[in-house]
Amino acid sequence: MEAVAFFIGALGAMGGAVAVIALRNPFYSVLALIVHLFSLAGLFLLLHAEFVAAAQIVVYAGAVMVLYVFVAAYVGNIEEPMWEPIAGQRLLAPLMASALFVELTIAITGSSLKALGTNGPTIPFGFGQPASIGRFFLERFLIVFEAASILLLVAAVGAVVLAGRRRTTAVPSGEPT
Amino acid sequence: MNMDWYLVLSALLFATGAVGVLIRRSPVVILLCLELMLNAGNLALITFSRMLGDQQGQIFAIVVMVVAACEVVVGLGLIVAMYRRRIPLNVDDLRQLRG
Numbered sequence: 552m553e554a555v556a557f558f559i560g561a562l563g564a565m566g567g568a569v570a571v572i573a574l575r576n577p578f579y580s581v582l583a584l585i586v587h588l589f590s591l592a593g594l595f596l597l598l599h600a601e602f603v604a605a606a607q608i609v610v611y612a613g614a615v616m617v618l619y620v621f622v623a624a625y626v627g628n629i630e631e632p633m634w635e636p637i638a639g640q641r642l643l644a645p646l647m648a649s650a651l652f653v654e655l656t657i658a659i660t661g662s663s664l665k666a667l668g669t670n671g672p673t674i675p676f677g678f679g680q681p682a683s684i685g686r687f688f689l690e691r692f693l694i695v696f697e698a699a700s701i702l703l704l705v706a707a708v709g710a711v712v713l714a715g716r717r718r719t720t721a722v723p724s725g726e727p728t
Numbered sequence: 729m730n731m732d733w734y735l736v737l738s739a740l741l742f743a744t745g746a747v748g749v750l751i752r753r754s755p756v757v758i759l760l761c762l763e764l765m766l767n768a769g770n771l772a773l774i775t776f777s778r779m780l781g782d783q784q785g786q787i788f789a790i791v792v793m794v795v796a797a798c799e800v801v802v803g804l805g806l807i808v809a810m811y812r813r814r815i816p817l818n819v820d821d822l823r824q825l826r827g
Contacts, residue, residue: 561737568741568764572748577756584760591767598734598778600786603770603793610793615763615800622804623756626811644750648743655739660732666779671731674781687787695787699794706798713805714812 556597563590577623581616588612600679734775741768753818755810759803766796 567587571580588611595604637643660667677683688696741764748761770789777785810817 557733561733564737564741565744568744571757571760571764572744572752577754577760580757580760584763587764588767591771594734594737594771595774598774600774600777600789603774603786603789606790606793610797615797618800618804619756619760622807626756626807626817641751644747647750648747651746652739652743655742656736659735659739664779666731668730668732671778672781674778678781679777679783679786683783684786684790687783691784692787695791699791702798703794706801710801710805713802714808 553597557594560590560593560597563587564594576628577626578620578628581619581623584619585612585616588616598679599674602679602681602684731775731779735772738768738771738775741765741771753820755803755807755817755819758819759800759807762799762803763796766792 564587567583567585567590570583571587574580574583588607592604592607592612595601595607666672745761745764745768748764749758752758752761770792773785773789773792777783777789807817815822
């Protein structure tokens with residue numbers, strides 16, 4: 552049963568990922584990424600990461616993807632020319648990526664992690680649920696938590712500065728925009 | 729379910745994201761492919777957390793999500809600013825910084 556759920560989730564995640572890079576229209580790529588994120592959230596549930604799965608759907612598939620949809624609709628369709636600055640780039644890139652995949656797989660399966668080839672240890676009740684995650688964040692990882700808050704604040708201010716810059720500087724009438 | 733499958737799937741998703749970054753030209757799609765790679769890393773972190781029976785891997789994954797959200801906000805802000813200044817949204821045309 553768990554294997555069936557895993558393969559459904561893996562197929563969804565892989566199909567979404569391939570669709571993101573294969574579809575020509577950025578808007579459809581964003582929609583494919585939403586499929587990918589939902590499938591990944593299912594896999595997180597199988598791994599007993601309930602809180603991360605919920606955050607994945609609410610934060611990623613919800614908020615971040617809305618931002619992507621907005622920007623993809625704002626800038627419109629960007630046509631990508633077939634001209635290649637590096638000869639054979641479209642041929643070399645998949646080769647490089649398959650080499651990367653083989654290398655990562657060898658590195659993972661060759662590592663001497665004890666839990667490889669098993670279903671993992673039995674875990675206590677409450678593993679990955681909001682209560683224990685919150686306790687970690689407010690006790691052991693408090694500095695990480697505060698640093699993440701500051702990072703989000705800086706990113707929000709930075710985005711406002713980047714996107715709204717022209718309004719603050721007085722643009723002379725003759726300046727091309 | 730054997731834990732190796734999750735790790736191999738995460739490597740496969742990472743490689744897919746890498747192909748996207750290398751072959752696509754539109755900055756929006758390149759950011760999407762970066763998301764794919766970050767999510768592959770998240771899957772590996774959560775698998776390790778399950779393998780070791782330790783929830784700290786999930787904390788890592790949540791922090792990666794925060795950093796990804798910041799990256800999206802700044803990256804999309806840059807794309808909007810480029811679009812407003814009529815700079816072509818093609819990474820091959822943006823080569824002023826090349827030496």
